[in-house]
Amino acid sequence: MSSYFSWLRRAVRFDPGLRLLRGTAVTTAAMLAAYGSALLIEHVADLRVDVVVQAVVLAATAARVQLAADRYDRLLGLAVLPAAAAGAAEIGRLMTLHPDLGDALFTFGTALAVWLRRFGPRAARAGGLLVLPLVALLVVPPDAGPVPGHEHTLWVALIAVVSGAWVALLQTAAVRTGLVPAPVRAPAPTPESQPKPEPEARRRPGVHTRTALQMAGAVGGAFVAGRAAWPDHWAWVVLTAFIVCSGARGRGDVLFKGLQRAVGAAAGTVVATAVAGFFGPHEDAAVVLIFAVLALATWLRELSYAYWAGCVTAVLSLLYGWFGQSSDDLLRTRLAAIGLGAAVGIAASWLILPLRTRDVLRRRTADALAVLTELLGASGTDRPALLRGRARFAYGAAELELLARPLRAERRALGLAGRLTGGAPSSTRPSRADVVDAVAACEAPLGVLVDGAVADPALWSDPRVARLNRAVAANSAAVRRAIGRRPGPAYRGIRARIPRQPGATPAGSPEQLRMLAALLAVDDALGTMAAVFGDPPQAEAEDVKGAAIS
Numbered sequence: 001m002s003s004y005f006s007w008l009r010r011a012v013r014f015d016p017g018l019r020l021l022r023g024t025a026v027t028t029a030a031m032l033a034a035y036g037s038a039l040l041i042e043h044v045a046d047l048r049v050d051v052v053v054q055a056v057v058l059a060a061t062a063a064r065v066q067l068a069a070d071r072y073d074r075l076l077g078l079a080v081l082p083a084a085a086a087g088a089a090e091i092g093r094l095m096t097l098h099p100d101l102g103d104a105l106f107t108f109g110t111a112l113a114v115w116l117r118r119f120g121p122r123a124a125r126a127g128g129l130l131v132l133p134l135v136a137l138l139v140v141p142p143d144a145g146p147v148p149g150h151e152h153t154l155w156v157a158l159i160a161v162v163s164g165a166w167v168a169l170l171q172t173a174a175v176r177t178g179l180v181p182a183p184v185r186a187p188a189p190t191p192e193s194q195p196k197p198e199p200e201a202r203r204r205p206g207v208h209t210r211t212a213l214q215m216a217g218a219v220g221g222a223f224v225a226g227r228a229a230w231p232d233h234w235a236w237v238v239l240t241a242f243i244v245c246s247g248a249r250g251r252g253d254v255l256f257k258g259l260q261r262a263v264g265a266a267a268g269t270v271v272a273t274a275v276a277g278f279f280g281p282h283e284d285a286a287v288v289l290i291f292a293v294l295a296l297a298t299w300l301r302e303l304s305y306a307y308w309a310g311c312v313t314a315v316l317s318l319l320y321g322w323f324g325q326s327s328d329d330l331l332r333t334r335l336a337a338i339g340l341g342a343a344v345g346i347a348a349s350w351l352i353l354p355l356r357t358r359d360v361l362r363r364r365t366a367d368a369l370a371v372l373t374e375l376l377g378a379s380g381t382d383r384p385a386l387l388r389g390r391a392r393f394a395y396g397a398a399e400l401e402l403l404a405r406p407l408r409a410e411r412r413a414l415g416l417a418g419r420l421t422g423g424a425p426s427s428t429r430p431s432r433a434d435v436v437d438a439v440a441a442c443e444a445p446l447g448v449l450v451d452g453a454v455a456d457p458a459l460w461s462d463p464r465v466a467r468l469n470r471a472v473a474a475n476s477a478a479v480r481r482a483i484g485r486r487p488g489p490a491y492r493g494i495r496a497r498i499p500r501q502p503g504a505t506p507a508g509s510p511e512q513l514r515m516l517a518a519l520l521a522v523d524d525a526l527g528t529m530a531a532v533f534g535d536p537p538q539a540e541a542e543d544v545k546g547a548a549i550s
Helices: 002-014 016-045 050-065 071-097 099-119 121-139 151-177 207-229 234-245 251-276 284-300 305-322 327-351 357-376 383-401 404-421 432-441 443-455 463-484 510-533
Strands: none
Touching: 016 050, 016 151, 016 284, 050 071, 050 121, 050 151, 050 284, 071 099, 071 121, 071 151, 099 121, 099 207, 121 151, 121 234, 207 234, 207 327, 234 251, 234 327, 251 305, 251 327, 251 357, 251 404, 284 305, 305 327, 357 383, 357 404, 357 432, 357 443, 357 463, 357 510, 383 432, 383 443, 404 432, 432 443, 432 510, 443 510, 463 510
């Protein structure tokens, strides 16, 4: 019992205010509504039962894709989802009747969904919806029924409309009633903040083109390997390879996600195999357990990808048992297919125009610091610019946080290796994960600066605040130069240059002192980044301009 409460306390710390749990409740309600609606349509139209499974899968996955959508995106989604579902239904027929052609079209569809991200957030969400019906094809057991005719495609499109409508309705209602917070969207960048590619980067394919080619290689390779090794269960290999490569943010992220997927899926398969023996084919209790595990997977996804992989794989095992396929007979095959799919996905991401994690870290950190420098240089009377800058920095920090898990795992591994070998403690050695933490540590002091300037613009132009502001901005530019390996003055910590008078109380109003303390906190975080990235090459000897606080 004590271990249960310990796990519960950890879960509450991971989800303060139970924000994710409330979002999970909305997603689960959408899944149940889609399930009930699809069950009714399936009974009235005498369709295959796989349309019910597809409805639940579409509701569960569309809820995540549409999480940050506005009303225009939701309307676009209601148009894209049924069209994509109809196309996926036809591809599903071809995968059975003409496997090579169907597999090629499936691979092209997944790569296209990734490539569309290059056109902005709205196109990225459309691409995410485009691929959802294709993923649903991999969830349904291949022998769920005879190959349907073309008329089945229209029913599948209707099911997609119903699932998307339930997701849009319930998510909108949850935001309007305050059950879940309003989604955070990417703020519109200004022309000055647009990153300028380096000359050698212009000669390489763009990030989205490279990840699309990686996805094509992973899914295409998984089709070849899966059909050759397990003609009746190739879908497990393809699904694993797709999941490992989707949302890839560098080689480290893919490797970390692949290992988590393999470990979590193996654990979920073993547990579900033991549990599935208690349920017979088409037993209602198994359906209840499937929805409970899906809800748990949705909630715990942000805690660790291994929980998501384990729960989803357990759901697939229970689903196959519901269709009458023995989980005991398929256990070894499923585990081997998951391992092969993870290996194919990792290999594709590492060998096909790979994205190095350090390059992604440098690019996103430089983008966040560009916003920081622009924010510090804004006028104290330009309230919209200050608020917009804070929002853009928060978004940049969130984008950088997406890299955090493999980097923090690397930091823990290096710390453990240091202790085992008797080397320096990990706390004394800079780590790439420290950069993510340092950028996140800037958010709170930047909020203090913006709130103070909005409440009293004169604080922003106060001589002491303005001098320190310029010095911090100069240090931010120095760290950006170090990231881009461009010559220039190096970072110089401001706190070490402040004259210290023991026992003296700093002069100034409380508001002014808060602004000064916030700027020093930002500069401390910049110092952490400078320790990781080093000094710019051929740094000039003269000091970075800035004045000490007297």
